[in-house]
Amino acid sequence: MSERAPIPPLFTQVAISAGSTTGQGAGVNVHDEQLRLLREILGALDRQNELLEEVVQQLGAAQKQRMQELGQWKAANPQLAQKCRLAAETLSRVQTEFLHALTAEVNENADVLADGDFMLNEFVDRFGPRLAHLNGVLQVLSQLGSAGGS
Numbered sequence: 122m123s124e125r126a127p128i129p130p131l132f133t134q135v136a137i138s139a140g141s142t143t144g145q146g147a148g149v150n151v152h153d154e155q156l157r158l159l160r161e162i163l164g165a166l167d168r169q170n171e172l173l174e175e176v177v178q179q180l181g182a183a184q185k186q187r188m189q190e191l192g193q194w195k196a197a198n199p200q201l202a203q204k205c206r207l208a209a210e211t212l213s214r215v216q217t218e219f220l221h222a223l224t225a226e227v228n229e230n231a232d233v234l235a236d237g238d239f240m241l242n243e244f245v246d247r248f249g250p251r252l253a254h255l256n257g258v259l260q261v262l263s264q265l266g267s268a269g270g271s
Contacts, residue, residue: 191264206266212259219255223248 195202226244233240 195265202266204266205262209259209262209266212255212262216255216259219252223252 226248227234230240230244234244235241
């Protein structure tokens with residue numbers, strides 16, 4: 122057996138003392154320093170809150186603009202918006218059937234999928250892109266055909 126080098130302790134002890142200055146003068150300096158640090162922290166938090174408020178306003182304005190543009194599109198294309206809604210409903214049923222097939226495949230082949238990378242990759246290649254694209258198309262159709270904003 123080889124000897125290991127001693128491992129330094131994870132925690133060290135630090136001796137804290139009043140130092141060479143004694144009396145009330147040192148206590149006042151520590152108190153002033155603490156107040157200064159707390160004021161700096163408070164100032165930084167105030168600035169952080171201001172920045173967060175600006176971010177929320179920016180995101181809210183962008184979302185409001187998107188909703189307004191979507192509402193304008195729906196008003197200009199009411200028949201197409203209705204067709205998108207109907208297509209989204211149909212595609213939602215297709216998605217449900219697809220998910221039934223996907224989950225049946227997983228449940229029937231659970232052991233094989235868990236044990237082999239090849240079979241897992243085959244499964245993901247077979248179902249993954251189709252599911253991702255189906256979800257994307259369904260999301261677009263749902264948004265364009267939604268009842269709100271028209």
